Amino acid sequence: MPSIFSRIIAGEIPCYKVAEDEKNFAFLDINPLAPGHTLVVPKTETDYIFDLSEEDYTSLQLFARRVAKAVEKACPCKRIATAVIGLEVPHAHIHLVPINSEGDLDFKRAKLQLPAEEMSAVAAKIASNIE
Ligand code: AMP
Numbered sequence: 001m002p003s004i005f006s007r008i009i010a011g012e013i014p015c016y017k018v019a020e021d022e023k024n025f026a027f028l029d030i031n032p033l034a035p036g037h038t039l040v041v042p043k044t045e046t047d048y049i050f051d052l053s054e055e056d057y058t059s060l061q062l063f064a065r066r067v068a069k070a071v072e073k074a075c076p077c078k079r080i081a082t083a084v085i086g087l088e089v090p091h092a093h094i095h096l097v098p099i100n101s102e103g104d105l106d107f108k109r110a111k112l113q114l115p116a117e118e119m120s121a122v123a124a125k126i127a128s129n130i131e
Contacts, residue, residue, distance in 0.1 A: 033104065
């Protein structure tokens, strides 16, 4: 059965999309740690990020860098932090999280539930800053 992220990429499940290229896809995390928290995923479904081929891993990281620069422009912060966890969804993904302090990357913190209009606006702002 395809992962929830494969179903998002296929357009079967809605998402707040921010970018895609030939091999990768980026959309907002539905329960963000901060506004602009974005997930970057390879279109090819692989559970564990370090099982990706060298080519796909490199492509994912370069795409994540492109998206991170757009998130940084759209969501003022000190840094974009990256994290790879993958304990919940078995489809490799990189979290890009705008942070101002170390504690902002604490995945045990209560997640935000932002109104749909705000999620759409943030996604559109990030998308418009993709170079
Ligand atoms: P993890 O696999 O531990 O890295 O966590 C998976 C992340 O995916 C969590 O931060 C979830 O909030 C996020 N997530 C799960 N389902 C969706 C979805 N349908 N759309 C956007 N984000 C999701």
